[in-house]
Amino acid sequence: xxxxxxKVFLIAFERNKNRIYRICCSYxxxxxxxxxxxxxxxxxxxxxxxxxxxxxxxDTWIYRITINVCLRIKEKQNKKDKLFLSIENIEFExxxxxxxxxxxxxQLIHLFACIKLLNKTDKSIILLYxxxxxxxxxxxxxxxxxxxxxxxxxxxxKKLLTCLNSRKNG
Amino acid sequence: xxxxxFKAIWQASxxxxxxxxxxxxxxxxxxxxxxxxxxxTKLNVYTEIIVAILMIPFFTYLVIVIPFVLSKIGAGxxxxxxxxxxxxxxxxLKKENESIDLPMRDYLLxxxxxxxKQIRIIDTVLYWYILPPGIGVLLFIIGFKTNTLLLIxxxxxxVVVYLAIYVINKQAVKKYxxxxxxxxxxxxxxxxxxxx
Numbered sequence: 440x441x442x443x444x445x446k447v448f449l450i451a452f453e454r455n456k457n458r459i460y461r462i463c464c465s466y467x468x469x470x471x472x473x474x475x476x477x478x479x480x481x482x483x484x485x486x487x488x489x490x491x492x493x494x495x496x497x498d499t500w501i502y503r504i505t506i507n508v509c510l511r512i513k514e515k516q517n518k519k520d521k522l523f524l525s526i527e528n529i530e531f532e533x534x535x536x537x538x539x540x541x542x543x544x545x546q547l548i549h550l551f552a553c554i555k556l557l558n559k560t561d562k563s564i565i566l567l568y569x570x571x572x573x574x575x576x577x578x579x580x581x582x583x584x585x586x587x588x589x590x591x592x593x594x595x596x597k598k599l600l601t602c603l604n605s606r607k608n609g
Numbered sequence: 610x611x612x613x614x615f616k617a618i619w620q621a622s623x624x625x626x627x628x629x630x631x632x633x634x635x636x637x638x639x640x641x642x643x644x645x646x647x648x649x650t651k652l653n654v655y656t657e658i659i660v661a662i663l664m665i666p667f668f669t670y671l672v673i674v675i676p677f678v679l680s681k682i683g684a685g686x687x688x689x690x691x692x693x694x695x696x697x698x699x700x701x702l703k704k705e706n707e708s709i710d711l712p713m714r715d716y717l718l719x720x721x722x723x724x725x726k727q728i729r730i731i732d733t734v735l736y737w738y739i740l741p742p743g744i745g746v747l748l749f750i751i752g753f754k755t756n757t758l759l760l761i762x763x764x765x766x767x768v769v770v771y772l773a774i775y776v777i778n779k780q781a782v783k784k785y786x787x788x789x790x791x792x793x794x795x796x797x798x799x800x801x802x803x804x805x
Contacts, residue, residue: 449632456628477628485639487710500710507709507716510796526642528634532627546618560800563713569619582712583800596615 444488451497452484458570459505464534465554465566466509474531480508481526495579502572502580506563546603553602557595564588565595658698661691668745680752686745697730697737714800721793728786734778743771 452459460477467473484504491500538547554562560581567577574585574592581588668688672681708719750763 445636449636453632456630457623457626460628461622481639482643483709485643490710503712503716504710506713507711510713510717511720526635526638528630528638530629532625534622534627537625537627538622547621550615550618558796558799560713560796569616571616571620580712581800582714599615
């Protein structure tokens with residue numbers, strides 16, 4: 440029997456699943472790794488549901504957990520911890536393959552590669568920005584001020600541009 | 610390339626469903642797997658503590674029944690040190706204040722504090738996990754006044770086991786926890802860096 444909160448969560452998760460998966464892919468070294476990470480995000484969100492306070496947006500709350508879980512993936516890899524569960528009822532598209540084979544514009548392939556080169560925190564900020572979240576939401580997710588976010592986005596875009604240009608020229 | 614270009618490029622990957630699931634089946638599966646996982650985790654976490662708890666009445670009993678004074682003292686030290694081991698272990702296992710839904714900056718700071726605490730506990734393993742029961746075990750063995758060869762063999766085994774525990778823990782701090790702490794500190798520094 441699902442609670443009201445679980446129903447709300449499932450709707451929100453369905454709405455954000457592709458964005459969450461893309462974020463996971465950007466933090467992962469392989470497709471399998473991205474799928475594990477996505478499942479781990481799902482697990483943490485589900486586990487934390489009772490702590491959710493309805494005065495904040497569930498989407499913002501989901502992204503907070505997504506980013507925090509992505510930030511700790513290295514710990515898991517270092518510890519050689521096997522990710523705890525494999526959920527059978529989810530089908531994943533291989534994101535790297537998808538952009539390699541289906542996207543005509545190869546700028547996305549380069550952009551994805553350049554994002555992967557960013558440091559962890561820059562990566563999280565630019566991914567939230569690219570997923571079209573407002574500065575206010577990014578600020579709530581990261582704990583930084585909107586001004587700080589704006590400065591960081593500007594700096595990260597500069598880095599991405601340099602990376603894209605070097606890939607094009609190289 | 611302007612602001613919108615980056616977003617437009619990225620959003621081009623948004624045309625297809627990358628993840629598919631049936632919400633009803635998914636929630637049933639998560640609940641079932643989470644329950645199994647929680648049971649397994651609890652069992653792993655508490656096994657060592659339960660062993661320590663069981664050792665208290667066992668060694669207390671030995672204090673009463675063993676006739677050798679040194680062995681009595683050794684058994685007493687082991688039983689007493691187990692209280693401290695249990696206390697230390699339960700405090701190290703206390704959840705890190707379930708912080709996964711904090712804003713990223715607070716989460717990183719929280720992780721750092723937790724990691725520092727873990728490093729402190731493991732770094733001092735000699736004083737709370739090795740020396741007290743180790744001394745107890747040595748006295749316990751010596752007290753039996755068994756033949757010299759057996760005594761040397763028992764003492765050697767005890768020393769090797771305790772030395773191994775010490776080295777493994779020190780290595781864990783050096784090879785795993787310290788690099789992780791450095792990485793966390795780098796993340797926090799990068800996040801706080803406000804310069805263009």
